[in-house]
Amino acid sequence: MKYLLEIHDLHAGIAGKEILHGINLCIPKGEIHAIMGPNGAGKSTLGAVLSGHPDYVVTSGSISFAGKDLLAMSPEERSWAGLFLSFQYPIEIPGVSITSFMKAAVNARRKAAGELELSPAQFLKLLKEKMSLVGMKGEFARREVNVGFSGGEKKRSEIFQMAMLDPVLSILDETDSGLDVDALKIVADGVNSLHSPQKSALVITHYRHLLDLVKPDIVHVLKGGRIVAEGGMELADRIEKYGFEGIDG
């Protein structure tokens, strides 16, 4: 298996409107790819389709993930198989602590893999370790999921959850937007520290700052629902200087 993720001629949309008009994208194991593109290009749609959001409908094309037909899997099955989406707008779940939420997530995944649930002590150890990775204090574990979180806290919490679930493919949907320099560094450090030759990441962004820190192997430019250019960091440089105008393959 050469590629962890293989997307072929993907057409997808929402509420009867096609947004992605034939995407082809392959990510080999161990590589970090970036997707850049202007507003409305379909970047978040791609993240939503990959993670199986029920509002999005795939009209044609195929996606293979770790050799399996991704489109035949439910959102939770995709998660169990190691796909993680860092949400652009993380959702509040009032009354549910980060600890309970993560316990449910980690153990659901272990159960799906035929493993025993973690003991409370094992879980606590994991929780503390990953919290320190993103600079979260003890009190964070007791907070209600995303309730009253600042923008930066929400994004750090997403990276923390990513670290807890240790995915093989991490999709970061504009995790960098609205972050200050320090928070951006925490996010990048998180991504880098989780990276290994067995794992891949897809970083969706408007800006190159995050890319400077995570150093993607390939940059794809998504425009009007199509991949219009592919290249290295020089593509990100060009976009930084001249914008997305004039990049159309």
Next chain:
Amino acid sequence: MAEEKDILAAAVSKEYSEGFVTDIEQEFIPKGLNEDIIRLISAKKDEPAWLLDFRLDAFRKWRQMTPPAWGHLSRLPKIDFQDIIYYAAPKKDEERPKEIDPALQETFDKLGIPIREREVLAGVKSKVAVDAVFDSVSVSTTFRKTLAGMGIIFCSFSEAVREHPDLVRKYLATVVPVGDNFYAALNSAVFSDGSFCYIPKGVKCPMDLSSYFRINASGTGQFERTLIIADEGASVSYMEGCTAPMRDENQLHAAVVEIIVEKDADVRYSTVQNWYPGDAQGRGGILNLVTKRGLCRGENSHLSWTQVETGSAITWKYPSTVLMGDNSSSEFYSVALTGNFQQADTGTKMIHIGKNTRSRIVSKGISAGHSENSYRGLVRINPGAVNARNHSQCDSLLIGSECGAHTFPVIRNSSPSAIVEHEATTSRISEDQLFYCNQRGISPDDAVGLIVGGYAREVLSRLPMEFAVEAQKLLSVNLEGSIG
């Protein structure tokens, strides 16, 4: 939104694991209700004349009354009171009258209710004394002797009538008068057993007390009576649970609970109501028509109600407090979950009479399937209730689009110095919340359980530990399949 698929709108399908029937020889009295039946019940229990008179008086009052029709309960059937058996009891082994029938032992084992002290002492179960009621009789009360050493009386109602008639007579129907309402009058006429608890002056009850009610026989109703008295400076935590077999018929449960809290005393009353709710098509289920009321009689007395209502086809229940003593206080914490075709009309009344009395109401309704879930509450501040305070919070959570949530709060404030506040919210479990959980690997059923548990957390956290775990489980199980 996905076009054809509203993932939040499917019927609730429940696994009711307590729906089994115990095969045991039982004695029944003929069905129907008249003075002879009442005399027969009283005779079965060898009751003193004053109690028979009490029953007959209640029966005569009941015959003049009509069932209340104000509940938002369109599925409450017209009950044929002549078609019910009012007394059913497991037959005693005549050679060993003191022994618990192995079939009963097995039943309560299966339900996880420790009816033998040694199970508790061995540390398998949490430290709790249990009065176990099976159909019309109490079959076992544990730790009676241990508690008696501290002056605490904890026994079945029938035993209390025999052994402590003065106490029973002094307090019975002082909080819920015989003619209070249609179902309370019915209960007063035909009640068969229940729990009695008296905590003497200054005694803090060292263990949780609990009553467990089990309906087993078909064609019967259960009419239990609970009377709890906390004397000056006493305190007790009381828990109540219940289950019944799955049947296509409706079965009536009309209980009365009275609580008297004297000066400086503290009572916490917790209920996890898990009567059979009926099937997915709305067939069968318990009609739970219950009157519960406490009287904070003394200064600084305190009564806290916590209820988790997940069962019953119909729930009509308003645990209430009369705040008579100055500086007395009370809380009502409620989670009511309805799925399929269940209907619940539940809430509380807080009647402020004394000065500086305080009450707090937190009601969390959860409706799924085709169910109807109503909060009905009354906060009344009498003219003498100087500086009284009430805060009410009524939240509704809707799952799917076929269910209903309603709130009927009434505030009657006759005290200018009182402060009464009411807040209400209605929300839905959003698709985004579900998807967020699913993306993290949490299945739709587990996600609903998690989200609902979070919503109800403020109430669940009030329950004794073991009860809280049980309640959380019930909420999840009862919502399984509520999204498709």
